[in-house]
Amino acid sequence: MTGRLILLALSLGAPLAIASAQQKKDPMAGMHHMAGMEHDSAGMPIPMPKGMPMIPGLVGLVPPGGTFLPGAGLDPMRLPAAKPSHVVRLANGDTLDLTAMLVKRTIKGHDFAMYGFNGEVPGPLIRVPQNATIIVRFHNRIDLPSAVHWHGVRLDNRSDGAPGVTQEPVAPGGSFVYSVHFPDAGLYWYHPHVREDIEQAMGLFGNMIVDSPLADYYASANSEHVMMLDDLLINGDTLVRFGADGPDFALMGRVGNVLLVNGEPGYTLHVRKGEVARFYLTNAASSRTYNLSFGGASMKVVASDQSRFEREELVPSIVLAPAERYVVDVRFARPGRFAIVNAVQAINHYKGEFEVELDTLGFVTVDAAPAKPDYRRAFATLRANSAVTSEIDRYRKYFDKPPDKQLTLTVQTTGLPLATVQFMTIDTAYYAPVEWIDGMPDMNWLSTSKQVRWILRDDATGKENMDIDWHVARGSVVKLRIFNDPRSFHPMQHPIHLHGQRMLVIARDGIPTRNLVWKDTALIPVGSTVDLLIDASNPGDWMLHCHIAEHLGSGMMAVLHVDR
Amino acid sequence: MRVRHLGMAFAVPLLVAAGPYDIPLFSTPKAPAASGSARLVFAQSPFGIAVTADGRAQYDVQVTAADLPAPSSLGKFKAYVAWATTPDLQRWDRLGTITNGTTTVGHVSLNKFLLVVTAESDSAPSAHAGPTVLHGTSPSGWLQSFLNHPMFRGITG
Numbered sequence: 159m160t161g162r163l164i165l166l167a168l169s170l171g172a173p174l175a176i177a178s179a180q181q182k183k184d185p186m187a188g189m190h191h192m193a194g195m196e197h198d199s200a201g202m203p204i205p206m207p208k209g210m211p212m213i214p215g216l217v218g219l220v221p222p223g224g225t226f227l228p229g230a231g232l233d234p235m236r237l238p239a240a241k242p243s244h245v246v247r248l249a250n251g252d253t254l255d256l257t258a259m260l261v262k263r264t265i266k267g268h269d270f271a272m273y274g275f276n277g278e279v280p281g282p283l284i285r286v287p288q289n290a291t292i293i294v295r296f297h298n299r300i301d302l303p304s305a306v307h308w309h310g311v312r313l314d315n316r317s318d319g320a321p322g323v324t325q326e327p328v329a330p331g332g333s334f335v336y337s338v339h340f341p342d343a344g345l346y347w348y349h350p351h352v353r354e355d356i357e358q359a360m361g362l363f364g365n366m367i368v369d370s371p372l373a374d375y376y377a378s379a380n381s382e383h384v385m386m387l388d389d390l391l392i393n394g395d396t397l398v399r400f401g402a403d404g405p406d407f408a409l410m411g412r413v414g415n416v417l418l419v420n421g422e423p424g425y426t427l428h429v430r431k432g433e434v435a436r437f438y439l440t441n442a443a444s445s446r447t448y449n450l451s452f453g454g455a456s457m458k459v460v461a462s463d464q465s466r467f468e469r470e471e472l473v474p475s476i477v478l479a480p481a482e483r484y485v486v487d488v489r490f491a492r493p494g495r496f497a498i499v500n501a502v503q504a505i506n507h508y509k510g511e512f513e514v515e516l517d518t519l520g521f522v523t524v525d526a527a528p529a530k531p532d533y534r535r536a537f538a539t540l541r542a543n544s545a546v547t548s549e550i551d552r553y554r555k556y557f558d559k560p561p562d563k564q565l566t567l568t569v570q571t572t573g574l575p576l577a578t579v580q581f582m583t584i585d586t587a588y589y590a591p592v593e594w595i596d597g598m599p600d601m602n603w604l605s606t607s608k609q610v611r612w613i614l615r616d617d618a619t620g621k622e623n624m625d626i627d628w629h630v631a632r633g634s635v636v637k638l639r640i641f642n643d644p645r646s647f648h649p650m651q652h653p654i655h656l657h658g659q660r661m662l663v664i665a666r667d668g669i670p671t672r673n674l675v676w677k678d679t680a681l682i683p684v685g686s687t688v689d690l691l692i693d694a695s696n697p698g699d700w701m702l703h704c705h706i707a708e709h710l711g712s713g714m715m716a717v718l719h720v721d722r
Numbered sequence: 723m724r725v726r727h728l729g730m731a732f733a734v735p736l737l738v739a740a741g742p743y744d745i746p747l748f749s750t751p752k753a754p755a756a757s758g759s760a761r762l763v764f765a766q767s768p769f770g771i772a773v774t775a776d777g778r779a780q781y782d783v784q785v786t787a788a789d790l791p792a793p794s795s796l797g798k799f800k801a802y803v804a805w806a807t808t809p810d811l812q813r814w815d816r817l818g819t820i821t822n823g824t825t826t827v828g829h830v831s832l833n834k835f836l837l838v839v840t841a842e843s844d845s846a847p848s849a850h851a852g853p854t855v856l857h858g859t860s861p862s863g864w865l866q867s868f869l870n871h872p873m874f875r876g877i878t879g
Contacts, residue, residue, distance in 0.1 A: 449777045459768050467768060475777075477769035484769075502777035503833060510867030512833040514776055588864040589742055591764075591779055592771055644742045653770070663770075667743070672766050681770025685742035 204603045205393050205415050210508060212600040215577025221606050224402035228301060228360050229260050229271030237262040240274045243364065243384075243420060246282040250290040256281070257297040258304050258350070258362055266416060266423060268395045273300055273360040279421035280386045280442070281348065281364025288368050291339040296328065300357070303327035306336060307351040307657070308366070309481060310463050310678040313339045315698025318657055320351050323699050323717055327352050342660070342676070343370035344464045345438045345483040347386070354707035355405040355412060355444055359390070361421060363442040376460055377470075377536045379436040379487055380529045383427060387450075387478065387519070388442040389414025404607035405711035409648050411445025412708060413596035417500060417517050425520025431493045433529035434537045435522075436460075437486045441478035444707040447592055447651065447681070451475040452488050452522060453496025458537065461485035464660050465676035468547045470540045475501070479653035479681040481705035489537045493526040502594030507585060515595055550662065550674050553635060556691055557664050561639035563628060564617040567682060567704075567714075568646040573609045577601075582648060589649045591683035612704060612714035626716040636692040637664075644685035652709065655679040656692065656718065657700040665689040679705055697722040745837050745858040747787070752796055752841070753855040758787035760837050760858060765829055780831045783817055786824045787839070790855065799841035799852050806830040807838055809863065814838075819845045835860045
């Protein structure tokens with residue numbers, strides 16, 4: 159392979175270099191701030207998959223514009239060390255001070271200046287009873303404007319934390335007061351809605367668990383564990399810098415090469431034989447979709463974003479797109495040490511082949527001593543949640559109506575390096591429904607929000623992104639059909655998130671969904687058509703966007719106005 | 723459209739109509755007038771996509787066929803059976819019987835595969851034995867190798 163690539167470099171390198179506006183005479187020019195380059199043993203500006211060189215026509219290019227890392231000029235060692243998340247139990251009417259701040263994080267032996275809420279990564283786990291309202295006094299003490307979005311919560315629009323729609327960004331040094339009401343039990347999370355590609359990736363995220371008053375809301379379990387999944391892109395001993403003026407990695411989002419659980423690599427957990435462990439899983443990564451399993455232990459999916467499923471199901475793995483949450487019960491029947499694995503089918507674009515990629519996120523050690531009580535029977539029972547079904551029944555009459563709104567997901571590009579355009583064109587014969595890894599990080603890194611425009615297009619009007627001006631009446635039930643166009647320049651899956659409402663994924667590619675759950679984020683695979691039924695009951699101006707941070711930062715957002 | 727192949731005319735699907743989940747099926751000399759296509763539909767899943775524990779997509783296969791002759795007209799055969807095979811033909815997974823019209827057969831969770839319809843003497847054979855009447859390649863079979871692409875072969879010699 160190497161020999162053939164050298165030939166490619168000789169034959170293609172020169173014309174591509176001339177064609178690219180990004181080419182520098184000195185491949186290192188403009189990169190003096192990119193500390194990773196000097197120390198990368200492979201001599202590449204970004205880490206490439208093992209055994210895969212950069213595409214010849216891209217060697218020496220850098221993304222246009224300046225770069226950014228948190229805490230410029232600060233010695234990370236002088237920052238407070240990040241602490242693990244701790245639980246903050248709040249009652250109705252309580253107040254929480256939440257401060258976004260610079261912290262020192264040590265990952266794989268390297269110290270980095272990053273971010274945390276209240277010095278914690280993840281931020282404090284906020285645990286509240288259903289129907290509580292809390293006051294959060296947010297203080298921005300980082301070096302970027304920020305805000306806090308309460309993801310999935312059907313709260314008052316003024317507290318949604320969406321700069322440009324519901325508030326102005328909170329400047330460094332500034333503050334903002336949110337009133338957060340929790341009408342639905344479930345698992346939620348909070349994160350900034352300003353430059354998520356930086357702020358969220360650098361550690362600004364945290365969970366919220368809203369407890370139902372019903373003692374048997376979930377089946378019995380021996381233990382509960384929160385896992386916030388994300389990843390970090392490191393080159394050698396440095397963080398890969400971010401675009402200062404807008405996201406880079408705009409084609410498919412920044413996919414990290416260090417997988418983290420609760421902000422740390424190497425998650426560990428000890429349980430007892432037969433223990434039923436309840437995991438609250440959140441995908442806080444910018445772009446990565448996970449396919450998670452627990453060393454062959456039996457898994458039962460219980461709930462997702464905003465409710466329980468109609469029926470509990472045993473599953474072989476748990477698929478989490480960015481921003482999705484799942485509550486999963488896992489029974490560890492045998493003693494031993496079991497890997498928590500993210501197992502996906504990567505595509506080796508050079509070979510044109512699929513390859514299994516396994517990442518171990520951590521280990522669960524199962525002691526020989528039996529767990530007490532023994533919840534084996536409760537675990538084996540797949541509960542039907544009649545309350546969920548009964549509530550959804552009120553909406554079934556809308557399932558078969560024609561779509562009220564239709565969106566097509568696509569992309570436009572301009573000014574990308576010619577080598578990128580050529581290789582992407584070749585690669586269009588087949589698209590995987592989900593791109594699980596970044597198989598071409600060199601192309602991806604060099605694409606920025608200046609060159610890539612991700613698009614939500616209203617089929618009825620042709621309007622795109624923030625020009626879409628949808629108004630619906632409060633209390634209406636809106637059927638939204640989304641088609642992810644497979645014939646665009648770079649088809650890719652999109653986790654579409656709607657703020658402040660709840661929705662059902664009622665059909666995929668015309669096949670009705672058999673087991674429903676209330677969602678705020680739905681994965682739209684490449685080439686798929688997904689029907690969403692939106693319960694537009696919460697008045698206000700609500701963002702609808704792709705939750706891949708770099709796609710959002712490249713324009714893929716609109717606003718749904720729910721009129722009072 | 724029709725093309726001449728091995729001295730006989732066979733129905734060939736319009737490839738331009740194929741989407742990422744569509745498999746055009748090609749006829750063979752055993753049933754030259756037959757035509758068909760298959761559609762891959764994600765299996766039911768509580769998640770945004772149905773996959774196996776190692777991440778392979780799981781599909782239900784819908785086969786649409788037309789102008790299949792009676793199986794008995796090809797010999798001592800009673801049914802048409804759809805199979806998913808690995809590209810090296812080492813593994814054959816029986817999906818189910820099909821007829822003219824649209825039939826939803828079993829799951830497939832292979833990365834790259836061929837869809838093959840054979841005439842069989844049994845509707846649930848454990849192995850394929852009869853003649854092939856339709857065949858096609860999964861969309862993932864179109865996955866290109868950069869290094870083997872003609873564009874680069876031409877340049878690199």
